[in-house]
Amino acid sequence: MSAELKPAQAVFLVAGRELNTKLRTRSFVISTIVSVVVLAAFVLLQSSTFDEGSRSRVGLSGQATALGPDIVESAKQIGHQVAIVDIADPAQGEQQVKDNDLDALVTGPVGSLQVTVKDKLNTELRNTLNGLMRQQILTSELSQTELDPKEVLATAAAAQVKVTELEPRGDDQGQRLAIGLIVAFLLYMALMIYGQMVAQGVVEEKSSRVVEILLATVRPWQLLAGKVLGLGLVGLIQFAVITAVGLVAGLATGALTLSGAAIGGVLAGVFWYLIGFFFYATIFAALGSLVSRQEDTQSVLTPVTMVIVVGFIFAINLLISNSDSTLTMVMAILPPFAPILMPGLTALGLAPIWLQAVAILLSFGGIALVAWLGGRIYRNAVLRTGSRVKLREAVSS
Amino acid sequence: MVPEAGLEIDRVSKRYGDVVALSDMTFDVRPGELFGFVGSNGAGKTTTMRIALGVLEADSGAVRWAGEPTTLSSRRRFGYMPEERGLYPKMKVLDQLIYLAKLHGMPANDAHRAADDWIVRLGLRERRLDEVQKLSLGNQQRVQLAAALVHDPEVLVLDEPFSGLDPVAVDVMSQVLKEKSAAGIPVVFSSHQLDLVQRLCDRVGIVNKGRMVACDTVDALRSAGASELHVHAPAAPPGWAAGIAGVTVVSEQDGHTSLRVGDGVDDQVILRAALDTGPVHEFSRHRPSLADLFRDVVKEGR
Numbered sequence: 001m002s003a004e005l006k007p008a009q010a011v012f013l014v015a016g017r018e019l020n021t022k023l024r025t026r027s028f029v030i031s032t033i034v035s036v037v038v039l040a041a042f043v044l045l046q047s048s049t050f051d052e053g054s055r056s057r058v059g060l061s062g063q064a065t066a067l068g069p070d071i072v073e074s075a076k077q078i079g080h081q082v083a084i085v086d087i088a089d090p091a092q093g094e095q096q097v098k099d100n101d102l103d104a105l106v107t108g109p110v111g112s113l114q115v116t117v118k119d120k121l122n123t124e125l126r127n128t129l130n131g132l133m134r135q136q137i138l139t140s141e142l143s144q145t146e147l148d149p150k151e152v153l154a155t156a157a158a159a160q161v162k163v164t165e166l167e168p169r170g171d172d173q174g175q176r177l178a179i180g181l182i183v184a185f186l187l188y189m190a191l192m193i194y195g196q197m198v199a200q201g202v203v204e205e206k207s208s209r210v211v212e213i214l215l216a217t218v219r220p221w222q223l224l225a226g227k228v229l230g231l232g233l234v235g236l237i238q239f240a241v242i243t244a245v246g247l248v249a250g251l252a253t254g255a256l257t258l259s260g261a262a263i264g265g266v267l268a269g270v271f272w273y274l275i276g277f278f279f280y281a282t283i284f285a286a287l288g289s290l291v292s293r294q295e296d297t298q299s300v301l302t303p304v305t306m307v308i309v310v311g312f313i314f315a316i317n318l319l320i321s322n323s324d325s326t327l328t329m330v331m332a333i334l335p336p337f338a339p340i341l342m343p344g345l346t347a348l349g350l351a352p353i354w355l356q357a358v359a360i361l362l363s364f365g366g367i368a369l370v371a372w373l374g375g376r377i378y379r380n381a382v383l384r385t386g387s388r389v390k391l392r393e394a395v396s397s
Numbered sequence: 398m399v400p401e402a403g404l405e406i407d408r409v410s411k412r413y414g415d416v417v418a419l420s421d422m423t424f425d426v427r428p429g430e431l432f433g434f435v436g437s438n439g440a441g442k443t444t445t446m447r448i449a450l451g452v453l454e455a456d457s458g459a460v461r462w463a464g465e466p467t468t469l470s471s472r473r474r475f476g477y478m479p480e481e482r483g484l485y486p487k488m489k490v491l492d493q494l495i496y497l498a499k500l501h502g503m504p505a506n507d508a509h510r511a512a513d514d515w516i517v518r519l520g521l522r523e524r525r526l527d528e529v530q531k532l533s534l535g536n537q538q539r540v541q542l543a544a545a546l547v548h549d550p551e552v553l554v555l556d557e558p559f560s561g562l563d564p565v566a567v568d569v570m571s572q573v574l575k576e577k578s579a580a581g582i583p584v585v586f587s588s589h590q591l592d593l594v595q596r597l598c599d600r601v602g603i604v605n606k607g608r609m610v611a612c613d614t615v616d617a618l619r620s621a622g623a624s625e626l627h628v629h630a631p632a633a634p635p636g637w638a639a640g641i642a643g644v645t646v647v648s649e650q651d652g653h654t655s656l657r658v659g660d661g662v663d664d665q666v667i668l669r670a671a672l673d674t675g676p677v678h679e680f681s682r683h684r685p686s687l688a689d690l691f692r693d694v695v696k697e698g699r
Contacts, residue, residue: 209479218500
C-alpha cells in the first residue's frame, strides 16, 4: 500500500532525479574539468600580467653599469622590480631590446643617460632613471660647493609630500577587481548553462512525452520546482568546485590573498547565483514548455539569453571602469540584472547595504512573479505538443 | 454482495476553444471489469482518459473512484499508459521504474522490489540496466506497461495498449489485463483492434464525436444491432433482392448476397424469393461483429 506523498516530497523526488542523472553524466564531469582548467589558466595569466606591469629587465652598458644597484633600489621604492643585465656591447643590447629580451637598454655617462626601448619607456622606469640622473647631477654639482652633498641629499630624500586620502579604497583594488570579474563570469556561465539545461529538461520531458505520466502523479508546479531546484543544485556544486579550485590556485600563485574581500566576493557570488538561477531558470522552464522539439528551444530562449548577455557586458564594463553612476545603481537593483551586477559591485565595495537590501527585496519579488507566471505558462503549455504554443495563449488560457 | 462503486465518469465535458472534445461523456467501470473503449480517432477517448487521470481538467462533470471525487492522492493509485508513449530516453530501465514507483508514493524499498518484480515478469531482466532509448520498440512497450503497473495500482487506464505490439506481446498484454481485472481492479483500455476488444472485454463503450453512443456488454450490443442475412444462391441474377420491401442489400458478389433486414420483415419471404432464382446453398442470420456495430455508429453520426 502506498503512503501519502507530500508536495515537498514530490519536489525533492523530482530534484533528486535531476541531481542523480546530471551529476553522473560525462558532460557534467567534462564541463567541470574544462571550466576548472580555463579558470586556473585565467588566474595564472592574471597573476603574470599583474607582475608584468611591475617588472622590467634593464640592460646596462658602459658607465651606466655602475648604476645597477641604485636602479634596483629606487625602483623598488615605487613598487617596481628591476632585473639588471650587464651588456658588454651596446649593439648586442639593442638587438636584445628588439627581441623583447630586454625592456630597456641604458647607456652613456651617468650624467646624461641614454635609454633605448622598443616602443615605449614605462613610467616607473622613466621616473626611476630620471630621479637617479638628477641625483647624479646634483651630487656632482654640490661637490663643487662647500656643502656635504651626502647630507643635503639625505635631507632631500627624507622630505615627502603628505598624502590625504579622501576616499581610501584599500590597496587590494586589483584583487577585488579580479574577484568581481571572475564571479561575474562564473555567474554568467552558470545562468547560461544551467538555465538552458532546465529548458532542455522541460523540452526533453515534453518531446519524450514522459511528462504525461509524471503529471498523473505530481502537480505541474511540483515538477517545475523540482527541476529548477535539482538543476540549481547541480550548478551550485559545479560552481563550488570551480570556485574552490580558483581560490586554491589564486592563493597558491599569490594572485589572491585570503582576505575579507575574497570571502565576501565568493559568498555574494553563491547568494546571487541562487537568486539569479531561480529567477532565470523559471523563465527558461516556462519558455521551454512552449516548444515540443529540442531544435526549437534556442529560438524561444534567445530574448532571455540576450538580457543576460547585456547584463554581463554591462557588468564587465562597470567593474573595469569602477563606476558608481546612477544608471549602474538603477540597473543593479532590477531583478534581471541584479544577480550579475551585484556580486561585482559588492566585491568592489561599491554597493552600500541599503542598495543590497533593495536589490534582494526586489529580486525576491521578481522570483515570486516569474514563479507565478511561469507556473501558469508551464501548466498550460506542457501538454500541448506539436507546433509552438503562443505565449499569449499560454498565459491567458 | 453488492459490488462497490468503481471508476465513474459522470457527464464530463471539455472544449478547446470552439471545438467540443467531450460533451456529457458518461460511463462507469466496475471493480473487476475489463472495459473496452472504442471510437475513431479524435472521438474523445484520449481526452477522457487524460481527464480521468487529472492530466487535463474537465470544463464540467465529475470523475469518481469508489464513490468519491478523485483527488491527486487517489489518482496516484491509478495506473496509466498514455497514448503517446513516454519514458526518459536516457534513464536506465530499473531507475526509471523505481523513480515512477516513488512518485506514486511507494516507499523506497517497496519501489525497488516492485520494479524488480515487473522487470522479471515482463522478461526485461537482461535489459534492466540499459537506457530505455537502447531498447527495441517492443521492449520499450514492456517497460511502459511496467511503468503503469509498478505501483500496484487500484485502477488501470490504458490508452491504446495494444498498438505497435507484436503478437507475442499482445498475448502478454492480454494476459496481464485479464489478471488485473480478475484481481478485482477496474480496467479500462482503448483500442482500434476491435476483435481483441470483442474477445477480452466484459463491456464496451463506443464513442463518437465526444459522446458515448453505445455502452453495454458485447453480447447485448451485438444482439441489439440489426442482424444480417447471408444468402448463397449461385444462379441468382444481380439485383434479385432489391425489390423486396424492408430489405437493404449490403453486398452482392458471385451469388453471395448480404442483406440488412428491417424489423418485422418475414425472412421466409426472402428465402422464397431466393429459391425462385434457383438453388440456395446457404441461408443464415449473422449477428453483427463489434466492427460492424462500430461502422454503423460512425456512419450514423456523420
